Amino acid sequence: MVNPQAMLQTAHDVIREASEMFVAGVGAAPVLYKKHGDFATEADLNIEKMIRRRLEAETGIPVFGEEQGGTFEPDACWIIDPIDGTTNYAAGNPNCAILLSLIVNNEPVVAITDMPLMNMTMSTTVGQPVILNGKELPPLVDEPSSNALVGVGSVGSPDSQRFPARYRLKLIGWLSDTDLRPRITGSVGVDLAFVAQGVFSAALSFSPHVWDNSAGVLLARNAGAKVTDGLGGEWHPTSLGVIAAPPKAHATVMDTIAEITNTK
Structure with a gap:
């Protein structure tokens, strides 16, 4: 049986390494053109390779990622987007992130969104509060403001x-x-x-x-x-x-x- 909290700790360790690679590669030029308006940088490829290698070795759970693919396994599968917002990343725009989640029984049970250029790491496990940079966030208020x-x-x-x-x-x-x-x-x-x-x-x-x-x-x-x-x-x-x-x-x-x- 998958323990979400244990998987989250492993994921955080992996994301720390990925975040260092992410920051080091900001502004990278495209190296792989996938289709019109869509490309990957060397950082995309290297970050996913590292995350894939470590997660498969440390958890035994298969990985499905944007750049290197794999097979989506709804019973248990890590999901990786090594750089979400690659166009922003290549331009030095901080609106970009590393996205990592664990799907179990066709539902996400672990999630990390790491935004290194904004110094924000958000994480959670199924049924638990959202954590931002180590602090628990309050529940959302159901009352949209004027702005x-x-x-x-x-x-x-x-x-x-x-x-x-x-x-x-x-x-x-x-x-x-x-x-x-x-x-x-x-x-x-x-x-x-x-x-x-x-x-x-x-x-x-x-x-x-x-x-x-x-x-x-x-x-x-x-x-x-x-x-x-x-x-x-x-x-x-x-x-x-x-x-x-x-x-x-x-x-x-x-x-x-x-x-x-x-x-x-």
Whole structure:
């Protein structure tokens, strides 16, 4: 049986090494072009290789990652995004992160989002509070403020035909007419972590990739957010997108999506 707390300690040890590599490589040029608008740096490749090697050796659990792939095992599998927000990272923009989670029985049970350029490390295990730099965060308040911010992923990402750029732009525009103020960080992991902190009142991921979403899903859930897939259904590791927010802000996002859908 997997012990989430023991796995979290192992993950923290690995992330400390990864974070040093991350900082050392800031501003790295692309070395691998995957498709239009999507690339990896040498730091992406080296960080994932290191994390993969250590986790497999120290836990015996297989790894599924963005850069070196693997096989997704829903019974037990580590999920790695070595640099979420690679374009930001290559430009020296601090909105980028290392995302690591452990899936057990098709649900995330361990999550770390490490944002080295902001000196923030957030972590949690299933059913436990969210920890930021060693301190427990309070539960989220279900009352959006007058300057409530919502992270809306990336407009130009080629990841999802289901959420094309025209849909994303329309949603951003319509959300601007609500109490939510859209912001684009360029990092799904940062957006979801900011929801767990209460910095953002909501976050929308349009990504179909489990490595983008799973760590932030567990952080947001454990902070008290309502977490669904990108259309408001139940989230699971193969879901398309994520909407994470306290209930009132989540309802605002869903009402806006419904309006857009009804105008098609």
